[in-house]
Amino acid sequence: MTIELRHLRAVVAVAEAGSFTAAATALHITQPALTRTVQQLEASLGVRLFDRTSRALALTEDGAGFVEKVRVILGDLDSAVALYTTRTLALGFSWLLPDPWAQQVIDDVERNSRATVVPRRCDDPIAALNNATVDAAVVRRDVPGDEFVQHPLFEEQRIAAVSAASPLAGRESIDWAEFGTLPLVINTLSGTTSEDLWPNHDGPVVTCSNFDEWLELIAADRGVGTVPEVARRRVNHRNVRFIPLVGAPPAVVRFVYRRNRVTPLLRVLRDAAIRNSPPPGGATVRQRR
Structure with missing residues (x-):
């Protein structure tokens, strides 16, 4: 007899459920059909996989070894199928x-x-x-x-972000080198800027770990920051001004x-x-x- 996938799933289901009745329910088949499937597998392998009594069901030594290997095979198979079917x-x-x-x-x-x-x-x-x-x-x-x-x-082109209360808020542009002399607000986790962009920077640095905190620190005038130009089009904060940076690296x-x-x-x-x-x-x- 050719061993089929249904035989392997059947024996694992019985081992995990601890009874043919519960395993049949989980597999959505009748108990007699499940019993025949397991018996076919045992006949094909030439070994007994379960010790059955009227009160208990347990894997034999051969059954435990077989189920352990089959679990790995079925897991690998399910993973392989998921690679091609996950949508x-x-x-x-x-x-x-x-x-x-x-x-x-x-x-x-x-x-x-x-x-x-x-x-x-x-x-x-x-x-x-x-x-x-x-x-x-x-x-x-x-x-x-x-x-x-x-x-x-x-x-993406970088621009400056400054507080509306900052003297810089009325500027038409800011030079990149000048910007690097100012107190900086840096999102260290996911921002685009690090202090290393200005090798000679020795001013204060305020750090945070997400964009919302960074924006509020700018608004509170704790320092200035740089951000890609997309922020000027899509971020609307009444206390933050976005200003072009001259000479900024992208x-x-x-x-x-x-x-x-x-x-x-x-x-x-x-x-x-x-x-x-x-x-x-x-x-x-x-x-x-």
Whole structure:
């Protein structure tokens, strides 16, 4: 007799349920059909898998060894099938997905794969990748570690964010070098800025760990900050002013995922992210694979 998948699932179900009656209910089949299936498997293997009495059911020594191996096989099989049948992708981000790029990518994936892309905000996208809360993430800083694959997509122009109470609020522009002499507010977890961007900076630095805190610290005039230009179009805070920065290096938007969690559907999302990312101003960002 050929051993089929139904035989393997049957014996594991009985072992886990502790009775043929409960296992039959879990498998949505009749108890006689389940009993015949297990008996067929025992006949094919030439061993008894269960000790049966009128009051108890227990795995034999051979049965326990067999079920242990089958559990691994079924787990690997279910994981392999999930790689090709899971139809939802979670795209992590810490704040403000670039537009219209994000909408174009989501439309591209859902039109061509019938999958659903779910944007998922998280304070720390890298931690979300590590614990599998998201499948991929959009970040605006370099991600260290060989366990990650990152594709630089395009550049965003940086602008200044200052308090409406600051003397800088009325300026038409601020020079990047001058900006680096001022007190800084830096989102250390997911921001685009670090003190290292100004090698000679020796002023005060106020740190935080998410965009909302960063914005409120700016509004409270605890310091100045830099942010990609998208914030000027989409953030409306009455106590924050966004001002052009002259000579500021751009921020690079990156598509990041874990190297050991690549699935066919993730490749579809990755390719759409790259395909819909023309560099601004015709500049080219070399892909790192």
